[in-house]
Amino acid sequence: xxxxxxxxxxxxxxxxxxxxLEVLLRHEGYLTLSAxxxxxxxxxxxxxxxxxxxxxxxxxxMDGYQVASILKANPAxxxxxIIMLTAQIDRSAxxxxxxxxxxxxxxxxxxxxxxxxxVRNLLRLKEFGDFLQNHSRILEQQVQARTAALTAExxxxxHAEKRFHTLFEFAPDAVVMIDQLGIIALVNRQAETVFGYxxxxxxxxxxxxxxPEAFRLAHADLRQGFLKNAMPRAMGLDRSDLLGLxxxxxxxxxxxxxxxxxxxxxxxxxxxxxxxxxxxRKEEALRGYATRLRELSHRLRTVEETERRAISRELHDRIxxxxxxxxxxxxxxxxxxxxxxxxxxxxxxxxxxxxLKSMVANVRDVMAxxxxxxxxxxxxxxxxxxxxxxxxxRSGIAAEMSGVELLPRLPSIVETxxxxxxxxxxxxxxxxxxxxxxxxxxxxxxDRVVLDITxxxxxxxxxxxxxDQQHWGLITMRxxxxxxxxxxxxxSATGAGTRIVLEAERAAT
Numbered sequence: 091x092x093x094x095x096x097x098x099x100x101x102x103x104x105x106x107x108x109x110x111l112e113v114l115l116r117h118e119g120y121l122t123l124s125a126x127x128x129x130x131x132x133x134x135x136x137x138x139x140x141x142x143x144x145x146x147x148x149x150x151x152m153d154g155y156q157v158a159s160i161l162k163a164n165p166a167x168x169x170x171x172i173i174m175l176t177a178q179i180d181r182s183a184x185x186x187x188x189x190x191x192x193x194x195x196x197x198x199x200x201x202x203x204x205x206x207x208x209v210r211n212l213l214r215l216k217e218f219g220d221f222l223q224n225h226s227r228i229l230e231q232q233v234q235a236r237t238a239a240l241t242a243e244x245x246x247x248x249h250a251e252k253r254f255h256t257l258f259e260f261a262p263d264a265v266v267m268i269d270q271l272g273i274i275a276l277v278n279r280q281a282e283t284v285f286g287y288x289x290x291x292x293x294x295x296x297x298x299x300x301x302p303e304a305f306r307l308a309h310a311d312l313r314q315g316f317l318k319n320a321m322p323r324a325m326g327l328d329r330s331d332l333l334g335l336x337x338x339x340x341x342x343x344x345x346x347x348x349x350x351x352x353x354x355x356x357x358x359x360x361x362x363x364x365x366x367x368x369x370x371r372k373e374e375a376l377r378g379y380a381t382r383l384r385e386l387s388h389r390l391r392t393v394e395e396t397e398r399r400a401i402s403r404e405l406h407d408r409i410x411x412x413x414x415x416x417x418x419x420x421x422x423x424x425x426x427x428x429x430x431x432x433x434x435x436x437x438x439x440x441x442x443x444x445x446l447k448s449m450v451a452n453v454r455d456v457m458a459x460x461x462x463x464x465x466x467x468x469x470x471x472x473x474x475x476x477x478x479x480x481x482x483x484r485s486g487i488a489a490e491m492s493g494v495e496l497l498p499r500l501p502s503i504v505e506t507x508x509x510x511x512x513x514x515x516x517x518x519x520x521x522x523x524x525x526x527x528x529x530x531x532x533x534x535x536x537d538r539v540v541l542d543i544t545x546x547x548x549x550x551x552x553x554x555x556x557x558d559q560q561h562w563g564l565i566t567m568r569x570x571x572x573x574x575x576x577x578x579x580x581x582s583a584t585g586a587g588t589r590i591v592l593e594a595e596r597a598a599t
Contacts, residue, residue, distance in 0.1 A: 096213050097121040099140040101131040101157065102175065103149045107198070111144060114202050115209070128152030132160065135167060142212055145192070146175045147183070155190045162191030169219055171212040175200065264363040270356050272297045272313055284365050286337035297361075302335050320350035320357055334363060342367045416446060462509075470505045471495055471532055474512060474541075478530055481516045487525055493532030496539060504594050507574045508541050511567045515543045515590050518563055523547025523588060534596075541592040552582040 100111050103126050112122045123140060125131035127149050135143075143161070147154035154174055161167045173194040174187045184195060193215075194208050258265055258276070264284040267276035277292050285292070285300055292299070297313075298306040316323070325332055325346040334344040343366040350359050465473035471493045478491040499505065512530070519525050525547035532541050564580065571578035571592060579591040 095119050095121050096141040097123060097138070098209065099123045099125060099131065099134060099143045101125045101128070101143060101149070101154070102146040103127055104146075107146070107175070107200075111200065111205075114200075114205055118206055118209070120209070128154070128157040131157055135161070135170075139167060139170060141170070141216060142209060143170055143172045144175055144196075145172050147187070148176075155186055158187065158190035158192050169216065169223065171216050173208055173212065261362070264365070266292075266297065266300065266361045266363065268297050268359050268361065270317055270358075272310065274299075275358065281363070284336075284363065285334065291337075300335055300363075302333050302341050305331070305333070316348065316359070317350075317357060320359070322350070323348045332366075334365070343370050465505060465509055466502075469496060469499050470508060473505075473509055474530060474532060477509070477512060477516070478528075481520075481528075485516075485520045487519065487528055489528040489530070491530050493530075494534060496532075496534065500539060500594055501574075503574050504576060507570050507576060508592055508594065511570055511578075511590070511592060512541070512543060514563055514567050519545050519547065519588075523549075525587070537596050539594045539596065541594075542589070543591075544587065544589045546587045549582045549584050549586045549588050551584055552580055 098115055098120050100108055100115075100122055101124075102108055102111070108124050112124070115122050123134055123138075125134050129152060131143075131145075134140075145154045145157060154176075158172050158174070161170060161172065168191070171193045172191065173196055174192045175196050175198055176183060176187075177198045187195060193212055196205060196208065259278050261278055261280060264281035265276075265278045266274055266281055268274055274292050274295050274297055277289055279289075281287075281292070282289055298309055301309065325348070332344050332346055333341050335341055345364045345366050347362045348359055349362070350357050352358075462473050462476065464476050474493070475491050478489045481487070482489040500508070516528070519528055523545050525545040528543070528545045530541070530543050532539070534540070567590070568578045568580075575595065577593040579593070580588070581591075582588040
């Protein structure tokens with residue numbers, strides 16, 4: 091891209107000099123402006139600054155020295171080069187011009203070749219000066235912008251350091267910052283509280299001072315292994331080997347999270363240490379409560395089964411026998427009555443016998459529900475066959491039972507638990523499964539007995555079990571199984587039915 095031609099201002103009160111200079115300059119391709127005196131020149135320059143000024147010394151009114159001094163004193167025009175035109179060649183005139191800021195002198199009458207060279211050289215110097223000035227201004231702007239950015243960055247860093255210090259110092263967990271050699275560089279106030287040391291006692295010490303002696307030797311290798319692939323890491327709540335050591339020698343369980351971070355001195359590692367003493371105590375208490383609840387539940391079930399057995403026997407031995415006797419009496423009554431009387435009471439007598447038969451059946455159902463005699467007399471397979479038959483009649487759901495006799499039989503409490511779980515499973519199928527078919531199988535393996543209950547119902551997500559009534563039943567079944575040493579397996583998925591598998595060890599027989 092070609093730059094526009096330079097503009098040169100000619101300041102001279104003699105018209106002939108004006109014309110001569112204009113011809114010479116325009117021949118070289120320059121643009122020219124003219125002023126007859128100093129005041130006119132300053133007015134033109136205020137409107138449009140030229141690239142160079144040819145300035146006569148002697149003019150009416152303001153002379154050339156005064157004009158040059160005014161221009162050089164103004165920052166906006168100080169870089170415009172001035173060639174002073176003079177017929178005076180003495181040393182004093184030149185010094186006065188140089189003192190006013192004039193760059194060059196031309197002696198009248200002007201030599202065309204000298205004029206061309208001096209103008210060309212000064213314009214080159216001005217162009218270079220303008221470039222340097224512009225570049226300097228750009229650099230200054232960049233420096234100012236960078237300085238402002240650095241100032242903002244420093245302020246932000248100080249603010250971030252203040253935030254970090256606040257978060258670090260007032261973190262709810264003990265935080266210990268160590269370097270790559272395991273030397274403690276920073277600790278917060280919670281670390282002082284948890285470990286019982288003053289801050290100055292920990293700074294500069296090895297991290298191993300805060301762990302039991304049995305773990306110290308191996309910890310150095312573990313630290314080096316972590317630093318080879320340093321990433322944030324949670325040590326976990328279920329580890330029993332995470333222990334801290336207080337100043338007074340007390341060992342206590344901890345949970346630790348490691349967070350590596352870059353620093354001027356290499357990788358630093360922040361270890362957040364949480365005292366798990368209270369949580370472990372609560373966990374132990376909860377486990378104790380759960381154990382006692384399971385034991386109580388087992389005892390309650392045992393008492394319940396004992397009571398069921400007793401009531402069932404009472405119904406069989408007393409009410410059952412009395413109902414049987416009543417049936418015999420009603421049967422013999424018809425044979426003893428005269429024919430005329432029998433015709434009168436025949437219909438009521440038949441109704442009484444039918445009602446008695448229904449009562450006997452109901453008593454047997456109650457006895458079976460309380461404690462099926464077939465379970466005690468013939469074992470689990472027979473009891474399950476009876477249960478499945480009654481289930482199919484009552485629910486209308488197709489049910490198949492297959493299995494083998496268990497010889498020797500399982501212990502009574504195991505048989506009872508497996509039978510009750512089967513009852514609960516079938517009840518759940520009726521209430522919730524929307525199944526069309528149920529398959530139950532009882533079979534043996536070399537080391538165990540397996541009971542499998544499968545339906546083709548709607549199923550559910552076994553991994554996201556909500557605590558509703560249906561699934562509390564599953565929890566009860568699991569607890570009943572575990573209380574007698576039976577392994578309980580549950581498989582289910584939405585739209586894929588449900589399968590319950592019970593496994594009893596043969597060693598338990």
